[in-house]
Amino acid sequence: MEWAGRRLDAKSVADAAVAVAVALIIRYAIVDPPGPSSHWPAWSAWPVAAVVSFPVALRRRRPRAMLALACATAAAVTMAGAVAAGAIWLTFTPAVLVLYLVATTASIAWSSAGLAVCLLAEVSAVLVFYAQVFPGLDPAAAPSEIPPAWPIEIGMVTVLLTVAWAVGTVVRWRRETTARLVRHLAEAAVTDERRRIARELHDVIGHSMSLIAVKATVANHVADARPQEVRAALAVIEQTSRSTLAEIHRVLDLLRSDGDPRQARLPVPGMADLPELAVHARSAGVEVDLAVRGEAALPAAVAMSVYRIVQQALTNVVTHVGPTRCSVTVDAGGREAVIEVVDDGPRHGRPPRPGSADRGGHGLIGMRERVKMYGGTFDAGPRPEGGFRVSARLPYAPDGTPA
Incomplete structure (x- = not known):
């Protein structure tokens, strides 16, 4: 549990670092966009980038809720004009990262629904931006080699979201396949162990009971005529019974104390x-x-x-x-x-x-x-x-x- 907690903390720190890096990239894109600048004040780039990137930091704790938050904030700031034309796809990068984690942990139906909602949100937000916000923006000081256009923005975001979902789904499938294989191997190992123990018990009991049956038959036939042979037969039966019980205890100890060094075991028979x-x-x-x-x-x-x-x-x-x-x-x-x-x-x-x-x-x-x-x-x-x-x-x- 302690080691698992350390790994979880390390992953959370890594997510926080990724969120900071994504926020810096988004903030730079808003301040220095490839297309017309936003009509929002320059200082607003910091809070906008922080709000949009925040879901990445908490995606492992509440992946589904963070996916909804990432899509909602990206769509909201896009329709409000807080982002710049030509860099809208960066605003949906946090949703891409969260969607990947959702696809690796949630069911295929849930992750598919999340992908569909994100695609609908980004298409609606981009269309609204280019229909209502983009015409009122001042032209860029230096025209970009690739002029802003809503098909490019929608295509970029759609490709990123789809790839993230597909990769996450494949990762989840491989994990489940590996888990099933591990369970199958464990069950096969248990079955083999049961067969081995059954074989051991068969050999021990079959050998000893054969001797006991033979000696008991001899003792029964000569009980009246030769009592001294009866005593000898009983001595063999006693010795064989004791050794058989010791062997059975040894085999059963393999079941009770497998991997427990504190449990003393009888030596394994050999040459x-x-x-x-x-x-x-x-x-x-x-x-x-x-x-x-x-x-x-x-x-x-x-x-x-x-x-x-x-x-x-x-x-x-x-x-x-x-x-x-x-x-x-x-x-x-x-x-x-x-x-x-x-x-x-x-x-x-x-x-x-x-x-x-x-x-x-x-x-x-x-x-x-x-x-x-x-x-x-x-x-x-x-x-x-x-x-x-x-x-x-x-x-x-x-x-x-x-x-």
Whole structure:
């Protein structure tokens, strides 16, 4: 607010300076006109110039009222003969400046009405001046190269007013177009952020709930025969629930405290958390062989995408296949991250779980979208020898942006 007030004050000072400059020009034109001099006394040029130029100084505070005042005073002093022939168009210069501001701030209908009123006022005033005042003026001491004539005066004022209105209208249209574009970009950014958060929540909850469902099923089946396995399953469920709540809190903190440095945030998952994913999958009966190759330190955004892709791939294995063997390979070198998750399919001739044939749904869509952000390649599908394979390649620039 303080900065906006300073800018407004600076513009008001600039308008006041312009008003003074215009008043000096009008006063000089009245005293030393190109045509016959006014029959008013010479000292009257000062108050006439000040009154005509006054609306320019206050045009930002009351633009519509100042436009009406500028047109009225210019027309009045012209019909009263206080101006000189050949320089009447200067008297309407303040109306031109105010009309430009009105066109940049008011609606097209209002500014058009203002233009029409100003044109009517200047045409009427010039015609009255040349019909009633001009014949009674003394001839100029030195004839001008361009003799005073009402068509020239009307043409000059009409052109100035029309150009000011047209330029102001274009400026207003560009401002509105820019404002609409900014709003559209802001809305698009909000939509993208919502999609990203929804994808994060899907990955977190889907992975954890799959493990919890598997362990709860095991505990339910062996509750009477092997109570020690029930306790182990409950321990896994407890640990998974706690980590899931922490992840959900981290994602929701992005909504509550975006841009607030006072709000503490949990670290973003990355490459260092891949072994924990393997541990969770092993607790659900999946034998995971994890291999991370390459010594390059991935940018945080790329590392999180790698983590989420591996997380969703392992979630699909736990959900759709059950106990099996799975290999996870991550190669982080050469300005790209290459991920491959391969499972052997159901063991001992067990029928696949419902939905395991194609493993479609939001999981594969989310992985494909993450890869698409980096302009990489993604492939997922069943293997001829059995099982399922997920492969992704994420090229990236040194700063973590897509390559």
